[in-house]
Amino acid sequence: GSLNAKFVSHGKKFWASAADQGTINIASNQALLKADFGGVTPENSMKWDATEPNRGQFNFAGSDFLVNWATTNGKLIRGHTLVWHSQLPSWVSQISDKNTLTSVIQTHISNVAGRYKGKLYGMSTSLKNEILNEDGSLRSSVFSNVLGQQFVNIAFTAARAADSTAKLYINDYNLDSNNAKVQGMIRVVNSVNSGGKLIDGIGTQTHLSAGQAGGVQAAITALAGTGCEIAITELDIAGASASDYETVAKACLNTAACVRRVPSQLGFITSWGVADVNSWRASSNPLLFDNNYQPKAAYNGLLSIM
Ligand code: XIL
Numbered sequence: 001g002s003l004n005a006k007f008v009s010h011g012k013k014f015w016a017s018a019a020d021q022g023t024i025n026i027a028s029n030q031a032l033l034k035a036d037f038g039g040v041t042p043e044n045s046m047k048w049d050a051t052e053p054n055r056g057q058f059n060f061a062g063s064d065f066l067v068n069w070a071t072t073n074g075k076l077i078r079g080h081t082l083v084w085h086s087q088l089p090s091w092v093s094q095i096s097d098k099n100t101l102t103s104v105i106q107t108h109i110s111n112v113a114g115r116y117k118g119k120l121y122g123m124s125t126s127l128k129n130e131i132l133n134e135d136g137s138l139r140s141s142v143f144s145n146v147l148g149q150q151f152v153n154i155a156f157t158a159a160r161a162a163d164s165t166a167k168l169y170i171n172d173y174n175l176d177s178n179n180a181k182v183q184g185m186i187r188v189v190n191s192v193n194s195g196g197k198l199i200d201g202i203g204t205q206t207h208l209s210a211g212q213a214g215g216v217q218a219a220i221t222a223l224a225g226t227g228c229e230i231a232i233t234e235l236d237i238a239g240a241s242a243s244d245y246e247t248v249a250k251a252c253l254n255t256a257a258c259v260r261r262v263p264s265q266l267g268f269i270t271s272w273g274v275a276d277v278n279s280w281r282a283s284s285n286p287l288l289f290d291n292n293y294q295p296k297a298a299y300n301g302l303l304s305i306m
Contacts, residue, residue: 003288003299004038006306007269010253014038014076016270018234020045021065023278028293032274039076039121041233041270042066043280046080047087051112055091055104058111067116078233078270079120081171082109083155084129085141093142101146106158113162120166121268129171136184152188156198171203171233177215178222189226202226203233206248207272207281210239213247217254224257231258231268238284242301245288249302 007015016039023029023043033040044050045062052058070077083105085093095101113120131139131152138144143151152170159168170189175182189199202223206216224230232252237244252258252269273279275289285291288299 002036003302003306004036006303007249008038010306014268016040016076016078016268017274018043018270018272019066019069019274021062023274024066024069026278029274029278032289032293033075034073037075037271037274039078039268039270040066040070041078041080043080043273044087046112047084048082048092048108049087049089052108053089056107060115063112063116067119071119076121077116077119078169078231078268079113079116079166080233081129082112082159083143083151085139085143086130088142095142096146098146101142101151102154105143105151105154109155109158110162113159113166117163118165120163130173131170131188132172132181132184134174134179134181136180136182136187138188149188149191152192153198156192160198167200167229168198169201169203169231169233170199171205173205173207173234175202175204175219175223176206176208176212178218179215182219182222185223186226189228193226193228197227199228201229201231203231205234205272206232206236207234207286208237208240208244208248209284210237210241210244213237213244213251216248217251220251220255220258224255229257230255231270233268233270234272235269236272236279236281236286237298238281238286240286240298242297245298246301246305249305253306 004015017037019040020043045066133139192198220230273287275293276285276287277291279287290296
C-alpha cells in the first residue's frame with residue numbers, strides 16, 4: 001500500500017505534501033502525489049506576495065490551480081499562509097498605522113480565506129506563520145511592531161469569520177524539542193485562546209537535520225497540552241537516515257492529539273515536497289523520494305513501521 005494508505009490505517013487522516021503548479025506539472029512528481037499522498041499544501045501560491053502583490057489587487061491563478069487539482073484528485077488541502085513576515089510585499093511592511101494595518105490584514109484574510117471557504121481542512125492554514133523568536137518571545141515584524149501580540153487575535157478572528165469550518169493553525173519552525181520556543185508557543189496559544197478558542201491547531205514545521213528527531217515526541221506532547229490538535233506541517237530532514245523519519249512518524253502515531261479520535265480531530269503529517277530534486281533544501285536530500293523520483297530508504301522504512 002501507499003504511504004498515505006498506511007498512515008490512514010492508523011486512524012491518521014493524511015500524509016500530505018507541499019505542491020504547486022510547477023511540481024504538479026512534472027509527470028513523475030504528479031504520479032507520486034496521486035499515489036502516495038492524501039493531501040496537499042500550496043508551497044508558495046497562497047502566500048501574500050502571490051495573492052495580493054498590490055493593495056486590493058488579488059491574484060489567485062496559482063492557488064486556484066492547486067485547489068482545483070486537489071479537489072479533482074480527492075486530496076485534502078491545508079492552506080498556507082495568511083499572515084507571515086516573509087514573502088510579504090513591501091507595501092505591507094511599510095505600513096506604520098494601526099488602523100490601516102488592521103484593515104489591510106482583515107481585507108487580505110477575508111479575500112484569501114473567503115475564496116476557499118469550505119474547501120480547506122486547515123488554514124496553516126498556518127494562519128499565522130513564524131511569529132516567535134528562538135527564546136519564545138514575539139518576533140519583530142511589521143505585524144508585531146505596529147499591533148503587538150493583538151495582531152494574532154485580529155488575524156484569527158478574521159479567518160474564523162471568513163471560513164468557519166477551516167481549522168485555524170498557528171505554525172512555526174524549531175519546535176523540535178521541548179525548548180524555549182515551544183514554551184513561547186504554548187504561552188501565546190493559551191493567551192489567545194483564553195477568551196474563547198480561536199486557535200484550533202499548532203503546526204510544527206519540522207525542518208530537521210539528521211540526528212535531530214529525538215526531541216520531536218517531547219515537543220508534540222508539550223504542545224498538545226494546550227488542547228489544540230497538532231500537525232507536522234513541513235517535514236523534511238537534511239541527510240536523513242530511515243530511522244530519523246521513523247522517529248518523527250512514531251511521535252505522531254503515539255500522540256493522541258496527532259491521532260484521529262473524533263471526526264473533527266485529524267492527524268496530519270505534511271512532507272515539504274515529494275522528491276529531493278524539487279526541494280527548497282535540494283542539496284541536503286531531505287525528502288522521501290530521490291532526484292529520479294525513486295523511493296528512498298526512509299520511505300521504505302516508514303512503510304515497514306506503519
Ligand atoms: C519555502 C518554499 O519551499 C520555497 O519554494 C520558497 O522559495 C521559500 O519558502 N517555512 C514556511 C514555508 O512556512 O512556506 C517555506 O517554504 C519554508 C519555511
